[in-house]
Amino acid sequence: MDNNTEAAAGIDEALSAIRTELAGLHAQSKFLNEVVDRLHAENEQLRRAGSKATVQPALRELIKLADDWRSRAAAIREGADSAQLCADVVEDVTLVLERQGVEAFSADAGAEFDRHEHRAVGTQVTEDETLDGRVAEARRPGYRSDERVVRFAEVVVYKVATGG
Incomplete structure (x- = not known):
């Protein structure tokens, strides 16, 4: 070969x-x-x-x-x-x-507004500076599932009146 x-x-x-x-x-x-x-x-x-x-x-x-x-x-x-x-x-x-497994929660009047649990749906004017940024009124409850907010509690928040 x-x-x-x-x-x-x-x-x-x-x-x-x-x-x-x-x-x-x-x-x-x-x-x-x-x-x-x-x-x-x-x-x-x-x-x-x-x-x-x-x-x-x-x-x-x-x-x-x-x-x-x-x-x-x-x-x-x-x-x-x-x-x-x-x-x-x-x-x-x-x-x-x-x-x-879903629990309702609400915001107490006078509690500090917490953006992790609350949604501001309005403001209420106040002269009392210690109330500024606090919950004036709870409108609707919030809901949690496994410590996670499913719906924020709807609240009205105090706002100090500003002089104009």
Whole structure:
């Protein structure tokens, strides 16, 4: 055999080894893609099941609340005290929120305004400088879930009158 024939045979042998290696890598890649696809599908299935399990208690609470409102509508038609019925609904919703891990909080009049918990919805002019920046009135409660404020308490804040 001459040098060219030996070189060609060496190249053919190297190419054959490369083809075998590529076929193995292709098979391995296909297997890994199938595993990833299966794991992704299982993960999605678990996520949906977890989501349903989390939402189900809230759905039951909302259904009960809808039923309670139907009963109260009938009571209103019969002349019941509307203000009391509204207060009852607020109490029911507060209980639903508590069962879902959400707690209501309010700002006390005279407390220092805290931008991490309060949202100023108005100001009230005062001559007393010690009241400046303090809560004059709480308008709506705030809500927390896991120590994180979900909604700020809405407050009116005292502001010292400036001479003009």
